[in-house]
Amino acid sequence: MKYLLVLILAVGYLCSPQLQLSSISAAPVSEPEHPAFPQEILLIDAGHGGIDGGTSFQEILEKDINLSIARKVFLLLRSKGFEAVLNRSGDYALSDDNHWLNNSSRHTRDLAQRKELSRIVPTKVVVSLHVNWGKRASNQGPLVLYQNEGRSFLLANEIQAQLNPLYATQHQPVYGKPYYILNYVKDPAVIVEMGFLSNAEDRAMLCNPRKQLAIAEAIVAGIIGYLTVT
Secondary structure (H helix, E strand, O other): OOOOOEEEEEOOOOOOOOOOEEEEEOOOOOOOOOOOOOOOEEEEEEOOEOOEOOOEEOOEEHHHHHHHHHHHHHHHHHHOOOOEEEOOOOOOOHHHHOOOOOOOOHHHHHHHHHHHHHHHOOEEEEEEEEEEOOOOOOOOOOEEEEOOOHHHHHHHHHHHHHHHHHHOOOOOOEEOOOOHHHHHOOOOEEEEEEEEOOOHHHHHHHOOHHHHHHHHHHHHHHHHHHHHHO
């Protein structure tokens, strides 16, 4: 059975002053699983949202950075001719849309809703965007986490290689063993930690619209690089 999920599809352009978004709802039916989608889709997962702000520094919230960069990634992919989907277009928690899982944990319902969207939509890859936090202010730079799966590692490696020069780092992708999305999403999936909010230099990048665009461009280049080699 399908459950109510909102798919965010762009009809605007990257240079548009406002996003023009429409929604398609998948109501419970017994038809074939992907009748409305003619080709595989790149799913961009904007981490956190609504009541779940993610990590924070003073008034800066991770959820806002995630969404801002996710929109840029989404529009860049669409402008290059790729089918892409955002799992949230505004500041709300995906757990609010989850009326099918009987679980008292809002966090679990949120994660399950993200996983369910990746099941219903014929996704080629799932890229989940987040911001990191470190115990030491010296922790710095992007980190891409991958599944215990070869295609996920290739995707993570491509994105990591594109992000490192922006931060002057040489980090390698890391196996994200404990993460729900990486354990339960079947399609190649990665979590992109786009920098440390606890680090002053990273924080300045993550909050700067031009730097956000550069980060989005690097992520898109990594996705395209992966699609090229696979």
